[in-house]
Amino acid sequence: MNIPTIIQLEDDGLLLEINNNKYIFPYKYLRLQCPCANCIEEMTGRKLLNVNSIPDDIFIVDYVTIGNYAYQFLWSNADLCSTTGIFTYELLEILAKNDKAVKKV
Numbered sequence: 001m002n003i004p005t006i007i008q009l010e011d012d013g014l015l016l017e018i019n020n021n022k023y024i025f026p027y028k029y030l031r032l033q034c035p036c037a038n039c040i041e042e043m044t045g046r047k048l049l050n051v052n053s054i055p056d057d058i059f060i061v062d063y064v065t066i067g068n069y070a071y072q073f074l075w076s077n078a079d080l081c082s083t084t085g086i087f088t089y090e091l092l093e094i095l096a097k098n099d100k101a102v103k104k105v
């Protein structure tokens with residue numbers, strides 16, 4: 001796991017620098033990846049999140065660093081997940097490397 005060296009809130013998404021590569025995670029895309037118990041049923045992995053409930057123009061207002069392993073994002077729609085959703089550096093790196101929705105810049 002690599003610790004992001006840059007984190008910035010850009011117009012088109014969250015910018016992270018991971019292992020000397022910069023990536024843009026579009027905000028709505030990132031919101032849909034929330035791994036918290038409101039969004040994904042823990043035992044089965046079934047998706048609980050209603051995709052239609054997420055505004056297209058959602059963005060991140062602010063963030064906090066959790067320990068030395070994760071970020072928690074404050075979403076513009078004052079989403080419940082602002083207090084429950086924890087995005088580990090490991091998850092973000094996996095998304096960056098494997099999902100075309102994450103743009104390398």
Ligand SMILES: [Zn+2]
Pocket residue numbers: 034035036037038039040081084085
């Ligand atoms: Zn969530």
